[in-house]
Amino acid sequence: MKTIDDLGDLRGKRVLVRSDLNVPLDGATITDDGRVRASVPTIRRLADAGAKVVVTAHLGRPKGAPDPAFSLEPVAVRLAEVLGQDVAFASDTVGASAHEVVAALGDGEVAVLENVRFNAGETSKDDAERGAFADQLAELADAFVSDGFGVVHRKQASVYDIAERLPAAAGGLVLAEVEVLKRLTEDPERPYTVVLGGSKVSDKLGVIDNLIEKADALLIGGGMVFTFLAAQGHDVGTSLLESDQIDTVKGYLARAAEKGVDIVLPTDIVVAPAFSADAPATTVAADAIPSDQMGLDIGPESGAAFARLVAGSRTVFWNGPMGVFEFAAFAAGTKAVAQALTEVDGLSVVGGGDSAAAVRRLGFDDDQFGHISTGGGASLEFLEGRELPGLQILEG
Ligand SMILES: Nc1ncnc2c1ncn2[C@@H]1O[C@H](COP(=O)(O)OP(=O)(O)O)[C@@H](O)[C@H]1O
């Protein structure tokens, strides 16, 4: 992959940096600034080289139009604090404000553009529509640095198409992430266990297909669980469920059994009548979820079983909290798995914005893990051995 060194002398040049600043927010308050901190070294390096640094990033999944709830402005404020220098903010991504802010940048100064996903072209499946938006982004810069590891699995304008339009290079974060994750793909020490949870179920279920070929055991928690339980014929009440994936999941279970790969499901679940911090929590058997309750965490018996399997592995990759850790009553499963990862005699990797936020919020330090990856979906697809569009476009 091309690196920043390949871009030559950057003094006075406008460099567009794609960062992953998709941080968890409570209102306008950032609850974990890990992705901001991870983005700073590349931004600092470019600013120190005298570039005019234009940062582009997304926040959440707005629907291709401006939505104040997903403004990057609070994130730009936090970036300025962590960088220790002023950061200008453009109230649009490629419009008059962006052009004005970029034109006003001096050498070594930094600006953040408003949420790139406020523009329908960013995530469009139509190549021409995405390309037209990438053309507009490209007008704002002389070179492109891809540093948002968490989005390199997305074929999106600010990740992929832009790299076809400007001299492009991988930033330090992307290079560092790839370096560590390669260790998990090249002959991992066994047993190799992958723990999957979280709420992006439809996005991430597909990775199981390839991971069955690579890992010795797959532990399923979080919102992932319920499509599996439904595939086994159980009622999952009002839990998160991808009904159209039930047949696919049945196929995974059958193939894993054939290959001798353990797909381990929780045997007990913490349920509540509503998705809220103070909903009364009870623990039930995984095959007896009441029809008016939703599963919000794996139960204590499952937490202990998952912890034993994790701690006994030599290589562990974990993406996706085991429950709704943001609410104390549903954080125990995530805490049990996190604790077990710290005890692994080998390589333990936590991936994903919320998973990283969870371990920090539950009192763990980053250095208790082998690596904390900023990307969940991106690292999972990397481990699958898939070609990631945002990396492939930087090659050559
Ligand atoms: N049983 C569940 N039902 C609903 N949401 C869940 C459940 N378990 C975990 N979650 C949610 O999953 C979210 C994180 O999912 P995801 O974005 O896939 O992880 P990451 O950002 O680490 O890749 C958390 O906000 C958590 O509350």
Ligand SMILES: O=C(OP(=O)(O)O)[C@H](O)COP(=O)(O)O
């Ligand atoms: O949060 C992210 O991914 P993750 O939850 O898989 O870690 C990235 O910012 C990508 O976001 P997206 O999954 O909305 O494309």
